[in-house]
Amino acid sequence: MDFPGSRGGARFLHSSTGSKLYANIPNFITLARVLSVPVIFYLLVNDNSRAAFYVFVCAGISDAVDGYLAKRFNWTTELGAYLDPLADKALIVSIYIALAVSRELPLWLVIAVVSRDILILLAVMLSLLLAHPVRIKPLAVSKLNTVAQIVLAATVLADGAFGLGLETARLVLVWITGALTILSLLAYLKAWLMHMTGYESPDAPS
Numbered sequence: 001m002d003f004p005g006s007r008g009g010a011r012f013l014h015s016s017t018g019s020k021l022y023a024n025i026p027n028f029i030t031l032a033r034v035l036s037v038p039v040i041f042y043l044l045v046n047d048n049s050r051a052a053f054y055v056f057v058c059a060g061i062s063d064a065v066d067g068y069l070a071k072r073f074n075w076t077t078e079l080g081a082y083l084d085p086l087a088d089k090a091l092i093v094s095i096y097i098a099l100a101v102s103r104e105l106p107l108w109l110v111i112a113v114v115s116r117d118i119l120i121l122l123a124v125m126l127s128l129l130l131a132h133p134v135r136i137k138p139l140a141v142s143k144l145n146t147v148a149q150i151v152l153a154a155t156v157l158a159d160g161a162f163g164l165g166l167e168t169a170r171l172v173l174v175w176i177t178g179a180l181t182i183l184s185l186l187a188y189l190k191a192w193l194m195h196m197t198g199y200e201s202p203d204a205p206s
Contacts, residue, residue, distance in 0.1 A: 024079075025069060026067070029062050033062050034083075034087045037094045040052050040055050041095075043055065044101075049160035049161040053161040056153070060154075092113075092149050092150065096149075099153070105152075113177075116182075116185040123189065127192065134191075134192060144180055148176050148180050155169055
């Protein structure tokens with residue numbers, strides 16, 4: 001799961017009002033991506049695959065743009081550090097649920113993807129409640145899993161929009177994504193358990 005901190009660490013900008021406004025430009029772009037979540041969901045459940053694909057592409061471009069602006073001009077904020085990964089996760093999860101409703105993705109995969117994120121979130125919350133927090137640090141397998149999820153979503157949306165005949169590619173990507181989802185969950189839970197039982201340092205990934 002891609003947790004806060006994906007923009008290189010949050011920091012407040014204490015310069016002029018104009019500087020603060022510029023610093024929030026990536027946040028405005030991210031908010032637009034959040035607003036695209038119900039739009040894509042509505043389009044998919046109403047069988048408007050082509051429009052959903054175009055909105056998905058725009059959302060992907062906005063993700064790249066806000067990340068570039070935040071890093072290039074140091075327009076980083078605490079809000080952005082949390083909002084950006086949450087927007088990405090909400091977008092992917094909503095797409096997967098909509099594709100499951102329309103039977104474009106197998107139900108077991110969508111359950112695995114959603115359950116993984118819920119379990120990791122619960123583990124992080126439990127560590128906070130027990131006053132034994134872990135430092136948020138994405139694992140390599142989690143990054144691969146995120147890439148696989150995005151590629152699968154893009155493939156299914158493109159195939160539905162333009163009839164590209166990608167049934168074999170979709171099937172392969174489904175199993176790759178499923179395997180990476182399970183592996184990343186096990187890796188996170190192992191690191192979390194070792195941290196909570198004292199076998200890992202506080203720097204262990206979540």
